[in-house]
Amino acid sequence: MQTVKIPLSIEPAKAALKRMTYDGIIVKGNLSRLNEVAEVLTDHVNVSIECGVDPQDLVVIQGTATASLELTCQRCGKGLKAEVTADFVYTPIRNAAKESEDPIPEAYDEIELDEYGSISLVHLVEDELMLALPIVAxxxxxxxxxGNKNMSFGELAPEATVQEKPNPFEVLKKLKT
Ligand SMILES: [Zn+2]
Structure with a gap:
């Protein structure tokens, strides 16, 4: 199967009018934040995105991303392979600080447009994959x-308490502030 790189960023309004769909990949090298918290085992992650307009005239960017990752087991500290899938539905907004007159339906996440009316698909997908990581791997x-030693659930092995990789939620928190 031929793999196509999805665009790094899109203009949602235009993409929605054309009902664009993107089925392709983001190469691992573009996902540096994800690579910091988990090892991406393949050279890319798979992404499919559909753009459209809903009955309320809101632009909707909807999609799925899948990554094969190696996480660190919090019990034994060894590698743990995992398929992580993130489903997302976004509606782009002009200015996050300004209350919009029409409330955005709860089913949508909001994503702020940049000054050119664009959004970064790479950042969106990376954020979503990081949020989809298990809280405790x-x-x-x-x-x-x-696992077979007598350890109660939730107790950490001494070596596992030394975290080599930062918690993805902490990383996200820093980015969002
Ligand atoms: Zn383990």
């Missing part, structure tokens, strides 16, 4: 090196 007990 752990092997199934039978697969975990420490």
């Amino acid at each position: 752990m092997h199934e007990p039978k697969d975990c090196e420490l």
